[in-house]
Amino acid sequence: MKRIAAWLLLLILLLALCMPAQAATPYRTFTLGVDKFDMVETQTAYEPVRTMIRFGEETLKMPSDMRLGPDGNLYIADTGNKRVLVITKEGEFVREITDKRNMKSPMGIYVDDALNLYVADEKARAVLVYDAEGNFVMEYVKPTHQLFGETAPYVPQKVVLDKRGNLYIVSKGNTNGVVQISPVGGGEFLGYYGANTSRISVLTHIRRFLFGKDSAVVGNIVPISVRNLTIDEKGMVYTVTEAGDDSALRRLNVAGKNTMTPDWQVDLNTSVAVNSYGSIFTANANGTIMEYTSEGDMLFLFGANDVLSEQRTGMFKSVEGLVVDDDYTIFVLDANLNSIQVLRPTEFADLVHRAFTLFQEGKYAESKAPWSEVLRMNSLFTYASTGLGEALYREGNYEEAMEAFRNGGYRQGYSDAWWEHRSNLLHANIDKVIYVLVGLVVVWQLLKLLDRKFGILKPLRWIREKILSVKLIDQVLYGFQMLRNPYDACYGIKHEKRASVLSALILLVIFFVEFVANKYFSGFLFKTMPDGYYELLNDFLMVFGVYALLTICCYLVCTITDGEARFRDLFITAAYALMPMIVFQPIVLLLSNVLSFNEEFFITLINVVSIGWTALLIVLMLMYQNDFTMKKTLKTIVLTLFCVLVVVALVVVLYMLISQLVDFIASIYGEVVYRFVKKV
Amino acid sequence: MSRRFKLLSLLLACLLAFGSCMAYGEEIAAPLAAAPEGYIPVGENSRFILYLRQDTMALTIQSKASGQLLYSTVQDANTGNATWKGFYQSGVVIEYLEDVKDKPIQADFINNANTITYDFGENAFTAHITYTELGISFDVQVALDEDGIHVHLPSDSIVETKDETSLVMLDENGQEVTVATAKYTKSAEESEFVLTTGDGSSYKLNKSYYVSGKATEVTVKDSAGTSQVTLPLTKELSAPFTVYATDAAGKAVELDAAAIASVQQNLFITATALDGSQIRIPKERFVSVSEYSYTISSVYLYPFMGHSVAGEGQGYMLIPDGQGALVSFEDNEGRYSSPYDKQVYGMNIGVEDQMASDTRVPAEDVLAPFYGMVHTDKQIAVLSIVEEGDAGARIQAYPNGVRNLPFDWATAKFTYRFVYNQPMGPSAGAVATRNAHRRQFDLTQHFLLEEGQSASYAGLAVAYRDYLTRKGTFAKAEERPFDVRVEFLGAERENYILGKQDVVMTTFAEAQEMLTTLKQAGVENISAVYRGWQTNGLTGGVPTGSYSPARSLGGEKGFAELNEACREMNVELSLEADVLSLNTETHPTLTFSAFKKITSQTWSKPTFGMVYDTLHYLTPVASRDQAAGLLKQVRAAGIEGVAFTGITQLLADYYHKDAYHDSSEMAAIYTEIIAGAGEEMNVSLVRPNAYLWPLADAITDLPIAGSDYNYTDAEVPFLTIALSGQVPYYVEYANFQANTNEFFLHLMEQGARPSFLLTWEDPIKLQNSNSSDIYSSRFELYEGLIASWYSELNALYRTVGPDGVITDHVRTGDVAKVTWSNGTQVYLNFGDKPATMDGITLEKLDYKVVSGNGN
Known part of the structure; x- marks a missing residue:
């Protein structure tokens, strides 16, 4: 399921203002609720400890990346100061690596087990390598391999290394994927790795069809490029993108295949970190930090955006780097605040x-x-x-x-x-x-x-006959004739008055009640509505509105296609055509409460049969009532649907006009009140 | 600063401290330094001398014992721009609004023309301040008493040119000339002109009348905007004219020389000011009744009192975040960019717009209007308390480096007039507007001075407690043995197929069973509160304007039984009363009583809940009606306790019945409501603003921690020390704490009483209600915890005795030591490693109580 709108949903769905106070922490922490449909609040999972701004005499200037070295120190790509800064986890200055000649704009760094430092330098267009003493060793420049592509950009942003020493380089603007380079022979291009696929929506397809492939209207359908990446002990590469779709967080195996689909994502991800327990953390630019289990289940979501410049630890402005150690202590690098904030579990x-x-x-x-x-x-x-x-x-x-x-x-x-x-x-x-x-x-x-x-049993039989002799009840029960012999039933309705508008309405009401019961009281396994949500008015409009719209539109179409049907006949027979569903829905409801997923087939089967049967009855009913051929019937159905579309469009336009009018009047009222009435 | 210098200054500080102790011991006053240059002594008490510098009203305080000085302005003015220099060198600074511009402008004694005249009394003086160019004047009274300095600005001493309404007309050259000014009397309602036209008809011109247009005609309109009279202007008037002015007795009144030109006699209108003076001017020449354009917007009283210069002193600022937080004087070297700036008693929702709630937790509100400056090196400290005008104050604290100023300073800013946005329609944007009314309140700031050992946050907290006690703040509260507070959640509402249904969480019978179980488990003293007891439950049943216990919980009969059982068990049972929140879905008749912002828009807040989307607030008057209805019935039902929430936490300006009301009016009504209830009932107040403390039998839901500002170095239990032993105080729910053990240590540290939110049912039942944020409350899972915490905390209370108060608090790193009045000391280790203090070893997250006699 897509989670792009999920973040918005979160805002809409969550939680009262009379919140039990959770002092100290400037953000709320959430976890996924039942059905992973929305979020629920939970205790603070990570609490802010401190903000580190100065490291000895040093400060940061628009830093871009941060890694935890094997020596337990934090390595920071201090882009604005054109250096790499090494500090302890407590914020004490250790050393800095500068290189006036080569290092121009360090954007990404990686430290290997031998403490060699790899720096992705955007302006130098190279990955620079320094040894543990900080001496320049070599650089990886743009691959000359023809598969790389002559015009493909090589602007290193981030870099990681696997155990074999292969480099994975994120190159800005290169949508082919992560650049994979082998250290052999001074940098052999191995190929592109783990490219994101571009997804083309139905709408885009339609646009392409209408305007041609290259039209501006079609928009950009280039796959989104990787924003940041990291690598775990097993050599799995984790990438994040700024899109809020399935590419937001991926775990790629050696072959570059994605092996994980997280159950909740946000957009604007800028950093990702993994600790040795396999816990995955991502952070987005606005400071939303998420923890996933190694299976991609979202465990916690927290962190807040410091829009009011409140300067509270736990609020972020532009997160660019994330490190999580094995104590689950989180270090967050903020490029705007030039700080590292420390959170602890x-x-x-x-x-x-x-x-x-x-x-x-x-x-x-x-x-x-x-x-x-x-x-x-x-x-x-x-x-x-x-x-x-x-x-x-x-x-x-x-x-x-x-x-x-x-x-x-x-x-x-x-x-x-x-x-x-x-x-x-x-x-x-x-x-x-x-x-x-x-x-x-x-x-x-x-x-x-x-x-x-x-x-x-004679008295019972007598009562039964009495009941059946009530005309209305007889009319309602005539519905079963629709199941036995539809032609007969249509004839009966049309010519013998075996059904009335009232009986049709009763059937519709029964259908509505069953519809509602099925929607809200299905067994847990087969219920599609989340608990606690009821939208009866919608349901009512859905059933009766759609029914009315369809029958009216159909009648209108029939009148111009020389159909014989009167509106009354259409209205009644259409309701009677719902009989298969009316009969089978209660069975579905019953079964949904006793079946497990192993027997789900039964429910599907019943649904297919009842809906198919109803559809068939409607077609037959139309044919009979109008005395149409099959071809003409189908044509009528298509026209009816088109007519419905037109009516809906009309209603929408009308609604928009009216709401604008209301808005306009309200504005005038506000202006009048301000100008002439209210003088505080 | 070099390390050597630091050492040296430390040594000096030690010497001075030693010296001061000596001085006390031998009762010999240390030799006083001469009065600082430019200052004159104006007062003296047993500990301090007060000096005044007359041109800037700057004060300097000198300790008699140590000779140390505490400045109220910056002595060495060489940083910042002219505005800042004016700000930090002036004793009193104002901001004013000019004409219709919406940005306040600063006025101080350095940059703006002013006159200050002094009346000196014994240990006191009154300064009459006039900003001559702005026409704004007011008095500031300063007095030194035994505990500190008392600074008072009476509201009725403020004169703004706005109060001097003028009649302006055109002279021959078309220039505007002020022909007369009439000073308004103090009350806004009484200030008016009477306009009498030449034909004898007269029109009152008060604040709601205004006159506009000067090109071709003058139109007088009433407050409804209806034209009353239109006076045509003759375009060309060459004939000379004269202004006639007469007073009430009909005698001629002398007018402005410029105005006594020539006026055409037969065309005139007469303006009569309330004092009876009349001015007669030709209506053709009448231009407008104009108000001078300078109005006072806000005031600072000694904003730099006790400030510190970055890198020159040691100590900290105390800010009212959470219970109190410390900001070190250490040189931040520009680390921080914005100050601490919070409205006292929370956001003024009548003026400010709330940010839509998302994942953010708003910063803690200022519960009590205090802030302090502690100079640990000089052993001198000042605690500033806003005594009057708190409803209109903000507390601001600037760590050094903020706005490029090398000072640590804190102040209260009093706002008389706002600039706010008046929306013009749902999608039509807004116009910046300012309120014409000046908010009516006197300002009083009390600067408590401490020195020697007491110059610390704990010393200031104790001083604050003494101050409050002297003022009779805790007169109502009675001594209460240690107890735990259990709050039951009765019912909530959830959506159902048609309409809504009750989610029953705790019936009255179940509550009784819980109390019995707790008693059996050894929890002897309990105070109980019932929330969500009313029909329609917690969110549906607000306001609680009548006594109608939900039938699903057991109804009136059930509650009566519980009440009776509580009496037998000696449990104090209170009903929660929320007479502020308004659910218009369940109380449609109250829709028109909803609280309105000063823009006259109805205020609402999204609940982000599944059942009710928005809640409103009631106007104070409606709250009073609701409370009256409820309390009458509750008393009749024999219930002895009520727990007020909502109104205890709100203070705002508002719009009601076509008129603007300021927050002090709201405070007055809320005080009336709670005081009325307190006459016969036990009143506990949920996180109450400090002005309500005198009405409380108990204070609940105190925050345990602050907002985690980057610049705070430590959080200290300032408030609990101040309240200790005076009023029973309970802290926020234990349920929702992520660090349960650490939370318990805080209870131990503060001697605070715990609160629990309890339900009989699993709170998972609440997940589709508006209370889905309650995720942990099931009694079954808490009963053990309550009993064990009770026994541990009760033991502490037994050790410190019934009259125990906290006298000192020291925190070093993760370890803290709390000293009680009988000498009992509590050592606590908040860290996750063992630690030692005073030779006492503590395991991680551990505490030890050493009683006064050494056990």
């Missing part, structure tokens, strides 16, 4: 990490205790619910596991636990079920016998 985050580590190692039973503790601190922490669910599932405690999975919004787990629990239930109760069934059969037979002898 709270007791809560430590607990979550401990539980997650156990969980990922498959030690579900051992993870139960920490997960329970996490849940004590935060009942809404879905990962904890899921983790606890797994532990309970393995213990064979399926019923509680179901509840935990339900709270965690983990459908597959819930389905498995339900399957087990259901079969246990069946096992335990199969004898009772059989007794009841047998008992029912016996009672039924007995009743039939007694009825034959003494006619005891």
Whole structure:
């Protein structure tokens, strides 16, 4: 699922202002809620510790990148000062590497195990290499290999090294991918690595079709280029881009294939960091920091943008570098504030990490205790619910596991636990079920016998006939004729008045009720609406509005295509054509509450059959009522749809005009009040 | 500064400190340095001498014991531009607004023409200040009493040219001439002119009337904008004219020489000022009733009091962030770019626009209007308290380097007039406007002086406590044995298929069971609060204008039973009353009582919740009505406690019934509401603004930490030291703390009482309600924690005794030491490594209590 709008959603969906105070921390921390649909607030995971601005006598000037060296020091590409600054994690100055001759604009750095320093220099158009003493060793300039492309830009921005010494260089404006260079022979171009693919939307396709490929209207469809990257101990390369789509964070294997799809992304990512536990951290320019597990599950989202220049630790203006060490201490480099802010995990985050580590190692039973503790601190922490669910599932405690999975919004787990629990239930109760069934059969037979002898069901039959003789009820029940013999039914409606507008409306209401019941009361596994969301007015408009629109449009079209149908007939028969869905929807609702994913097929099948059947009935109904040929019927349907489009467009235009008018009047009112009435 | 110099100054400081101790010990006054150059002595108490420099009103304070000086202005003026130089060399600085321009301009004693005349009294003087070119004048009274300096600016001494409305007309050359000025009386309502036209009809011209146009005609309009009279101007008047002016008795009044030109006699209007003086001028020549264009916008009283020069002294500023935070005097070398600048008692939502809430947590509000400067090297300190005018004050603190000034300084800025944006329509932009009314409040700032050992934040906190006690701030609060506060959340609302339904979190019976369980677990003293008790629950049921316990929780009967049970268990039970928030969805009839900003727009805030999108606030008057209704019924139901929230935290200017009201009016009404409730009931106030403290039986939800400003070096429990032993205070909920152990240490450090938000049900049930931010509250999971914290904290309270107050607090790195009045010392280690202090070893996140007798 796309998460571009997710960030916006977060703003819309979240949390009251009467927030329980979380003192100190200038940002709220979030984690994914049930169904990964929105975010829920959680305890602060990382708290600000300090801001480092001065390092001995040194300060930063528009720094661009920061790495943690194997010596435990922080290496900073201090772009504005044309140097690389080395400091301790406590902010003490260690040394600086300057090189007036070669180093012009260090944008990215990497430190290898031997403390050799690789500097991606944008202006020098090279990756410069320095030894541990800071002496210039060599440089990697633009590859001359023909596969590199003569016109392809080589403007090194970031660089990392794998264990074999191959360089991965992000080159500004080069959309072919990350430049991979082997150290052999002074820099052999190995190829482009892990290029992002450009995605072309349907709209773009239409534009291309209408305006031609090269038109400006078509827009830029060049793939987005990598903004920053890092590499972990296993040689996996992590890249981030500024797009908020699937390319926002990727984990590439040796072959450059993506091996991870995060479940939530934000845009404008500028940095990425991985620690040795495999925890992945990204930061975007606005200071939103996210922690992902090694599986790409988003664990925490936090950090705030310092738009008011409040100067609070934990607020950022332009994040350019991110380092996370194995204590989960986070160092954030800010190019605008020229500072490094230090955040450290709270007791809560430590607990979550401990539980997650156990969980990922498959030690579900051992993870139960920490997960329970996490849940004590935060009942809404879905990962904890899921983790606890797994532990309970393995213990064979399926019923509680179901509840935990339900709270965690983990459908597959819930389905498995339900399957087990259901079969246990069946096992335990199969004898009772059989007794009841047998008992029912016996009672039924007995009743039939007694009825034959003494006619005891006679009053019931009498009541039934009485009810059926009520005209309206008879009309409603005539719907079943639609299932048995559609032609017959259409004839009955058209010529024999077997149905009325009222009976059609009743069927529509029944359909609406079933529609609503299915939408909101399906079993957890098959429910598509998130919990707590109800939009009955929408549903009402959806069912009745669409029905009215379609029948009216269809009637209008029919009148110009010489159809015979009266509006009344169309209105009634269309409602009767919904009979298959009316009959099958309750079954779907029932099944959705008892089936697990293993039997999902049944529900799909019923849905397909009922919808297909209804569609067929509508076509037949149109043909019959209008006395059309098949071809003409289909043509009418297409025209009807077109007519609907026109009506909708008209309504939208009208709405916009009216809202502008309202706006205009309100503005005049405001002006009048200001000018003539209100003089405070 | 070289290291040697630092050492030297340290040595000097030590010597001086030693000297001062000696002086005290031997009761011999140290030889005083001569009065600083240009200063004259104006007062003296047992510890200090006060000097005044008359041209700039600068004060200097000298300690009798040590001879140390504390300056209120910068002595060596060689940094900054002229404006800054004027600012930091003047004792009193104002900002004024010119005409219709919307940017305030500074006026000081260096850059602006002024006269200051002094009336000297015993240990006091009054300065009559006039900015001659601006026509603004006011009095400042300064007095030295035993604990410090008292600076007072009475509102009614302020005279602005705005108060002197003038009649302006054109002379023969078409130049504007002021023909008369009439001074308004003090109250805005009384100031008016009466315009009488030649035909005898008269029109009152008060503030809401105005006259416009001078090209061809003069139009007099009333406040509704309806034209009352139009006076045509003859385009060419060559004949000479005369101005006749008569007073009430009909005698001629002398007019401005320039105005007594010649006036055409048969055409005139008469303007009568309230004092009875009348001016008769020809209507053709009448141009406008104009207001002089300079109005006062804000005032600083001794903004540089106790400042420090970067790199020259040691010490820190105390700012009112959270409980109190310290900003070191250490030279920042330009690290920080913007100052600490916060409105006292939180944002003035009637004027300022709130930023749409996103992932940001707003900085802590200023709960109490104090700030301080502590010179540890000179062992002299000043705590500034805003005593009056707090409703209109901002606290500003500038660490050195901010705005390129090499000083650490802090001040209160009092705002009389705002510049705000008046929106013209939903999509039509806004016009910068300023409020014509001057907010009506006197200003009083109290500078408490401390020296010697007391020159520290702890010393200032103790001084603040003494000050508050002297003022009778804690007269209402009674002594209360140590207890924990449990707050039950009753009901919330969630969407349902048609409409909404209750989410029942804690029924009244369940609450009773929780209390019984806690009592059995050894938690003897509990004060309980019920939130979300009302019909429609926590977010749906606001304002709580009547006593209607939710039926889903047990209804009135259920609550009565709980109340009875609490009485038997000796638990103080309070109902939470929110008479500020307004949910218009559930209370549509109150829609017209919604709080309006001074732009006359209805204020609302997004809740970002799933059930109710927005909440409004009630106007103070409506809050009062709601509170009256609720309290009457609550009293009748025999409930003894009420916990006020909402109105305890808001202070704003507002627009009500076609008139502007300033925040002091709101404060007065809120005081009235709470004082009324307090007459017969126990009143606890949720995070109350300091002006409400005298009304509280208990103060709750105190913040435990500050806002993490880059420039703060340490957070100190200034407020809790000041409140210690005076009023029961409870800190914010323990539920939502990420560092539970560290939080507990803070409780131990501050002697604070913990609060818990409890529900019977799992809060996961709240996830589709407006309270989805409550993610941890289930009683089952907290009962053990409450009992264990209770027993540990109760032990501390037993050790320090019932009258225990904190007398000292020292923090070094991660370790802190708190001293109580009976000598008990609490050592705490907030770090994650073992640490030692005074020979006492502490494990990580550990504490030790050493009682007064050494155990």
